[in-house]
Amino acid sequence: MTDLRGRTALVTGGGSGLGAAIARALSHAGAELVIVGRDARKLDAVATALPGPAHAEVCDVADEVSVSRLRDALADTEVSILVNNAGIAGPVAALTDIGVADWDEVFAVNVRGTFLLCRAFLPPMVARGSGDVINVASVSGKRPLAHRTPYTASKMAVLGLTSTLAFEVGPAGVSVNTLSPGPVEGERMARNFRLEAERSGTSVDEAESAFVSRAALGRMITEDEVGAAVVAMLSMPGMCGADVDLSAGMIA
Template structure:
């Protein structure tokens, strides 16, 4: 396993799901872990689970003032790993039925949040001449997914942000990459399958089967696999500006 002893990582959306799984993987690899999110109770449970070398800071990544406050609270902390994981799935509906406010909320969290955290923490990495940013995108940004236009559009925006930012800060020794998971086992996908079943008039099992049958492995990936992928990416010093597909072959 890649040894991250002595490095400090910030993980947004770190109170549950993929964020918590990534925090566990980073902590197991030796990093000091700072989980960031809006729900102090959830963040506290992750910190209690991890124990030493872990702490929690509340922040609304879509709010510039909240991110500025987070940056101030991190003053003096050498953050060398930033995982922009915070995201929301948004509505499941035809584009013509989506409210403008719902569209804007998806982009505020998924794209604006990534931008604001990079803007806040990259200067320190650039000044020190080293660092890693991993933006969590999705295979849904790279292939059609009907009735999920705001989510898909936001995730392809994250991939575009990643590839461009890599060329801005790569010369300073900072690597920027994105990780695109496919469907991940857990509450979020269960919610999506329920909504799709209601929309299409099928069963939840049928909705799930139709979705995962598109993958070469015929299954979803796990939260543990996503955490392991982050560690693997951090162990590849020559990788910058890449988007890594972790989808069980969803876009093979």
């Protein structure tokens, strides 16, 4: 078990789903948690349920002013682990049917949010000569996924951001890596399957089966497996600029 005692981890999108699971795994490994998101009630509930010290901070990761306020609020906190997990799925539609506002919203959260958090919290890590950044991308950023162009394009952008940033801050002792989950069991994927079923005229079960049939294990992964992967990545100090595929074998 990786021992993260004495370290503080900031997890965005921590009020539910993957963010909450990542926060739980880090807390069980001994880290102190700062859980970030837009819903104070959900954030407080997650923080209260964690086994170790944790507190919530409300922040819209896509908003520059909001991120600056978060940075200032944590000025006396040594954040040495940053997990950029916040993201939205966006529309399920043909590219020609997607509105500009929907496209921009996906990139604002998934890409600009990652950029803004890195820009805010990397300088102290670089100054100290240590730190870890894990950006949550997706296997869908590495293979075709029809009717999901904003999402897949945004996740490919996160992969490019990560690989380049690793070479910018790696010489200072800061590791930047990407975790690319495949389909994760939960409401988010259930929503996607419902939308795909409506679009294609199939059943929800058929939409789900078609999706997970691409995985070698023939299943989706779980939120707890994603949390465990984040902790495992922090136990590999030589890894930098890497992309970890956690997809039950859904090969890109």
